Amino acid sequence: MSQLSRRGFLGVAGGAALASGLAACAGTGSGSSSSGGGGGSANTIDFWSNHPGKSKAAEQKIIAAFEKANPKLKVKLTDAGKDYEEVAQKFNAALAGGNLPDVVVTSDVTWFNFALNNRLADVGALFQKNGLSTSDYVDGLYADYRYEGKHFAIPYARSTIVFYYNKDVFKKAGLPDRAPTSWDEFTQWAPKLQSAIGNGKHALILDDGANYLDWTFQAINWSYGGAYSKEWTPTFDDPKTLKAATVLQGWAKSKYLKTSADSASDFGAGLGAVLLESTGNLGGFKDLPFELGVGFVPAPGGIKACPTGGAGVAIPSGISAERQNNAAKFVEFLTNAQNTATFTQATGYMPVRKSALKEPSEAAYLQQNPNFNVAVQQLPKTRPQDYARVFVPGGGASIGQALDKIVAGADVAATMKALNGTISSAYNSQVKPKLKS
Amino acid sequence: MTAPPEISAPAPRSGPPAPVGKPPRRSGRPYGEWLLAAGLLLPNLLLLVLFTYRPLVDNIRLSFTDWNISAPVARYIGVQNYVAWFHDGNSHQVLLNTLIFTVATVGISMALGLALAMLLDQRLRGRNLVRSAIFAPFVISGAAVGLAFQFVFDPNFGMIRDLADRFLGVSVPDFYQQPGWALVMVTTTYIWKNLGYTFVIYLAALQGRRADLDEAAEIDGASAWRRFSKVLLPQLRPTTFFLSITVLLNSVQVFDIINVMTRGGPQGYGTTTLVYQVYRETFVNNKAGYGATIATIMFLILLVITVVQVRVMDRGMNS
Numbered sequence: 001m002s003q004l005s006r007r008g009f010l011g012v013a014g015g016a017a018l019a020s021g022l023a024a025c026a027g028t029g030s031g032s033s034s035s036g037g038g039g040g041s042a043n044t045i046d047f048w049s050n051h052p053g054k055s056k057a058a059e060q061k062i063i064a065a066f067e068k069a070n071p072k073l074k075v076k077l078t079d080a081g082k083d084y085e086e087v088a089q090k091f092n093a094a095l096a097g098g099n100l101p102d103v104v105v106t107s108d109v110t111w112f113n114f115a116l117n118n119r120l121a122d123v124g125a126l127f128q129k130n131g132l133s134t135s136d137y138v139d140g141l142y143a144d145y146r147y148e149g150k151h152f153a154i155p156y157a158r159s160t161i162v163f164y165y166n167k168d169v170f171k172k173a174g175l176p177d178r179a180p181t182s183w184d185e186f187t188q189w190a191p192k193l194q195s196a197i198g199n200g201k202h203a204l205i206l207d208d209g210a211n212y213l214d215w216t217f218q219a220i221n222w223s224y225g226g227a228y229s230k231e232w233t234p235t236f237d238d239p240k241t242l243k244a245a246t247v248l249q250g251w252a253k254s255k256y257l258k259t260s261a262d263s264a265s266d267f268g269a270g271l272g273a274v275l276l277e278s279t280g281n282l283g284g285f286k287d288l289p290f291e292l293g294v295g296f297v298p299a300p301g302g303i304k305a306c307p308t309g310g311a312g313v314a315i316p317s318g319i320s321a322e323r324q325n326n327a328a329k330f331v332e333f334l335t336n337a338q339n340t341a342t343f344t345q346a347t348g349y350m351p352v353r354k355s356a357l358k359e360p361s362e363a364a365y366l367q368q369n370p371n372f373n374v375a376v377q378q379l380p381k382t383r384p385q386d387y388a389r390v391f392v393p394g395g396g397a398s399i400g401q402a403l404d405k406i407v408a409g410a411d412v413a414a415t416m417k418a419l420n421g422t423i424s425s426a427y428n429s430q431v432k433p434k435l436k437s
Numbered sequence: 438m439t440a441p442p443e444i445s446a447p448a449p450r451s452g453p454p455a456p457v458g459k460p461p462r463r464s465g466r467p468y469g470e471w472l473l474a475a476g477l478l479l480p481n482l483l484l485l486v487l488f489t490y491r492p493l494v495d496n497i498r499l500s501f502t503d504w505n506i507s508a509p510v511a512r513y514i515g516v517q518n519y520v521a522w523f524h525d526g527n528s529h530q531v532l533l534n535t536l537i538f539t540v541a542t543v544g545i546s547m548a549l550g551l552a553l554a555m556l557l558d559q560r561l562r563g564r565n566l567v568r569s570a571i572f573a574p575f576v577i578s579g580a581a582v583g584l585a586f587q588f589v590f591d592p593n594f595g596m597i598r599d600l601a602d603r604f605l606g607v608s609v610p611d612f613y614q615q616p617g618w619a620l621v622m623v624t625t626t627y628i629w630k631n632l633g634y635t636f637v638i639y640l641a642a643l644q645g646r647r648a649d650l651d652e653a654a655e656i657d658g659a660s661a662w663r664r665f666s667k668v669l670l671p672q673l674r675p676t677t678f679f680l681s682i683t684v685l686l687n688s689v690q691v692f693d694i695i696n697v698m699t700r701g702g703p704q705g706y707g708t709t710t711l712v713y714q715v716y717r718e719t720f721v722n723n724k725a726g727y728g729a730t731i732a733t734i735m736f737l738i739l740l741v742i743t744v745v746q747v748r749v750m751d752r753g754m755n756s
Binding site (some may be wrong): 085088089092095096113114116117118119200208209210259260261266269271308393394397398401402404407408410426429431 | 503506507508509583593594613614615642699700701702703704705706717720722723724
């Protein structure tokens, strides 16, 4: 065997160094020993947010009011990512490397993994310890963050899905000025909508699977009586779920449906007649080139077919008790009735406080902007999401990938069967061993 | 006739000369030089060990665990992650994506870089401006380029759609929803961004070559192709070798453009390469142990490729 020359050896060593630099990019933090030392200052509350619903200005306004009311405390608003997933990634990095925030935005999909791994404080207990009440929060929204009798977040930028529609196109298609009562009715309307909106545009726009199709499709699935899972047992191969997925594929095959990485922008540009999206988009739909309609998600027979969504704010378990107490005070202030009104009016998110609806400014705002009121009126028709999407790590992403394939024409039954296996595997390896009961 | 010179017998090698003063080192270098070399090398070696090789060892250790990135503890599970990766149907697509992306970016950017360097090595009017224009995208961040090219490839309002519609009268595919076209999109974007790198390195090599060889070949009547293949390319071999390694390693590392433009999709794994799968498993699916496994596999693949490249190039140089 020939020997490597010195140049050859140096080349290999350099290559190995570069390659190892690549290899080292996965989880170099010592996950086995880190307890999240915390760091940070007791008098400065570091608030990590992605500013949901373009809410940075509203958050800054609330922070200024908090600092005025609490002169000894400062709040640092940190841009922690462009969406909930990036905030979670940054928080994971902090868990491994230290320098934890005091308050962090956690979404419906991201909070549970942190709670399961004991990374979040029990905010219910913290509120109680600091003489703060949680009774005014909308019960269902507060209960969304409960696990083993503890509450791991306070509802903040909470949303539901609503049915947005282009009234001009509906009028041109000769359809009534309302959302359909079922997705079957929408399917009947789709040819007329398609004809009215024209070539190159679509009757329906949904997020694609890399974004939030797994969330919005849940509403369609529920309306057909399907579900992603029954508690921890995945039910993607249930006939009702398969029916809903087949309907989705049918819309795509007929060219009524377009999935998009930025469905709200596409809809706002007039590329779709209907959009199924978060109430949080309402704040951005202010200068549309058409008249906007907002309706309930189709729910035949009055069933609850609308998932809640959005995010709460959580407090890490790995910071000092003093920092946790200060953080609890800030969280309570951030979500008090007055600030809830400020935040919802700026973004379109739902009021998370019952008393916020009695705030004069909120009542007047809802009266002047009836579209914003739709989400509030729809709240009793909402229900918590399926475990497979929100509690199984990577569940939402896996569902989105499968739905993308179905939209592209893949076999529905085979794709859903494979998804069942993926979700079961993730649950068995990452959740089941850690469940205490 | 003169007498032949007297040939004296060589001195017998009976042993070392008698020691005089301090004995020299076996290598003949004084201690001072060794100390200087150690002083210069140690800081870099220390950094290399701390920030490259130690994380590598740590990564390999984690690859045998089930570490959830949010968890404070990790459980040893042997080679389960490796078995799972080789049995995962998506792994094959990820490998194929990585292969296509890497071969295309390395091949096209090197060929185009050389072609442009040869063109702009001529005395042309405005060549400095064009050189700067070609190199400029290389210094722009990948995220910014990805964002800009999202608009270029937008199926509704993008520049490509507009040009195809206006001049060719054809419709363009939806680059964001069709996996094959999405891979073309990110590959094209990556090449556009990084072309300046191969261009500049080749240009420097061209300017340092022996022009007299080319002139001699021309006088001898060699055709342009023969002058290129038999005179120029051999002179550029060290540069080509250097570029083939660095461009390959950079291509395999691509993350920002894919993350901004497609997030590894469409349809799940449409543009997911090995390094993006590491990110996805670690930070999206929280399976940091599994992500470490993929990173280790990637390291081994790159190591093998690099060794093969070095050996092939070494053989070429020696011949």
